[in-house]
């Protein structure tokens with residue numbers, strides 16, 4: 001499944017400072033759909049190059065990270081259970097506190 | 100065909116100050132597709148309530164109006180010959196000069 | 199005559215004429231603005247443009263909270279301060295700048311650090327709060343205080359080459375804790391003083407904060423509640439995304455919350471976020 | 486040491502430290518900025534924030550062109566001017582404000598209306614031009630002049646509750662005429678003085694103009710060329726759209742153009758657009 005992943009608010013530093021990733025993610029063995037739970041595991045294995053604790057906590061993202069699926073907060077689509085579709089755009093962004 | 104039309108930069112004043120229009124446009128008789136040429140004629144008949152010369156010149160838009168189909172300048176898609184598809188978003192915006 | 203009916207003086211009619219001419223703003227919105235009061239917490243990178251535009255547009259009473267002094271390394275982004283004010287309180291410098299561009303509105307100086315001990319008393323004096331601070335504990339404290347007092351909060355942030363903006367606690371919309379119930383790890387809470395920031399980025403976000411505060415105060419348009427603006431200066435990309443609504447489970451604004459003024463006063467936000475409210479107060483402690 | 490190698494003084498290192506800390510900006514970009522020169526045409530609603538942030542960030546030489554004087558009805562949006570300067574030239578007022586926030590850069594005052602007779606001479610002294618004017622003939626004249634001189638042009642506009650922004654004539658991208666080969670009818674050319682503008686809207690666009698000029702001057706990121714930002718303050722919506730590239734048929738920058746400095750000097754932009762370059766000059770003629 002082709003997806004566009006975007007990292008922002010400093011999270012790109014965990015992926016060798018690359019903000020945009022066009023990726024092709026295989027469905028998990030025996031599954032007929034890809035969930036955000038699956039995608040997070042895939043991202044952690046394939047894209048996060050350092051300090052994974054700055055990205056994840058347990059099986060979800062760490063506190064302070066917003067997840068957006070097609071410009072919409074994943075809380076509105078089922079969070080970890082959100083089903084992804086071909087060409088979806090998923091954004092991971094760390095909330096900023098500076099001024 | 101369902102389209103979203105948006106007017107900006109003052110052009111909304113020609114449509115009773117309404118910026119967003121969700122419209123349903125029929126294909127021209129005998130035609131199997133809708134072009135921007137057809138849409139402009141439809142807009143002029145159905146949405147423009149006053150001073151049509153502020154919107155059109157000849158069969159195109161007047162100088163100073165940008166036309167965007169799905170966030171892309173219509174010059175890049177064939178201008179009047181652009182073929183529209185279901186759920187397309189068309190923006191008509193007058194260029195501003197103020198500061 | 200509509201202007202007189204709304205109590206606008208001849209000088210005000212001339213000063214704000216470009217607002218009065220606007221069909222979608224006009225006398226009613228300007229009159230609303232002149233009767234409103236807005237508090238800006240922080241006279242730094244975000245607060246500088248927010249204060250300049252809020253003063254210029256004719257907010258009736260404009261409050262400024264800050265305990266810091268102007269330093270040379272602020273000048274690249276904190277454009278409300280001049281070199282002549284280096285070493286002096288930011289509140290004093292910002293208030294002087296606001297008065298110099300609009301002598302007809304009331305400017306209130308709160309030269310103190312915002313803390314649980316004074317926040318209720320200060321915020322309760324204003325209709326709208328603008329969060330222009332630079333650290334996580336302040337953001338939780340200000341949002342919680344706005345919930346307890348029922349004030350809308352215009353929240354902006356900037357770091358590096360990115361910015362974020364939203365409106366919290368507005369007409370049933372989410373609060374800061376609805377989005378961020380658990381504080382981030384302290385290692386994720388970078389400040390401009392540690393990590394740097396391109397000066398004009400808080401400039402853009404601060405102007406957008408002024409706009410949202412003006413829209414709420416004058417009662418025009420659709421404020422950015424339930425939506426968040428994400429700005430990336432380097433690639434010139436801006437997303438406006440849909441965020442969750444008020445959370446029924448929110449500890450501060452949810453259905454079964456018991457959070458009140460006393461609990462607010464007793465909460466230790468530095469402990470809660472494991473992060474200091476202010477680097478300069480920290481510096482003082484170390485001295 | 487990298488800072489010394491780039492010729493940054495100890496004071497500059499301290500002043501710009503938040504820029505130097507930024508991995509994607511750093512010493513190289515700051516050094517590029519300090520060596521650059523930028524001209525802002527118009528010290529009004531767009532020029533005010535653009536000039537403040539360009540001065541603050543450390544552009545080496547900053548030019549200001551304006552022939553107007555500060556009026557009370559400017560104050561709601563032109564935040565670079567203070568009430569004390571009412572009746573005085575905007576260039577003088579803006580230059581004083583820029584110097585007060587950064588005394589270490591060069592500020593050049595061009596107290597004159599930009600015309601075909603002086604534009605080539607003035608614009609040729611700068612690397613980058615910021616169009617912060619308020620009328621159609623000036624926009625054509627400045628773009629044509631930038632094409633003839635090969636200068637990138639950061640163009641912003643604001644009216645009512647909307648704003649627009651793009652970069653013209655940058656690395657093979659389109660010029661103003663590529664987009665607008667034929668001038669609009671004069672009835673479509675509203676000015677802020679006729680139709681009104683919410684003050685903070687040019688504030689936002691002017692800050693974004695400063696950002697784009699900084700990106701070009703410091704050689705970082707992707708400037709907004711071939712793209713246009715459309716801002717709607719009322720609904721808090723921002724679109725960044727893809728626009729056409731350079732037109733081969735463009736009369737000024739196209740393949741077979743013969744447009745040159747002499748033709749530029751001879752062109753009557755007021756006649757071309759059927760619209761006056763300046764309302765205040767028009768007022769003078771009527772007196």
Ligand SMILES: [Zn+2]
Nearest residue numbers: 373376448451
């Ligand atoms: Zn809440």
Ligand SMILES: [Zn+2]
Nearest residue numbers: 660663735738
């Ligand atoms: Zn051209």
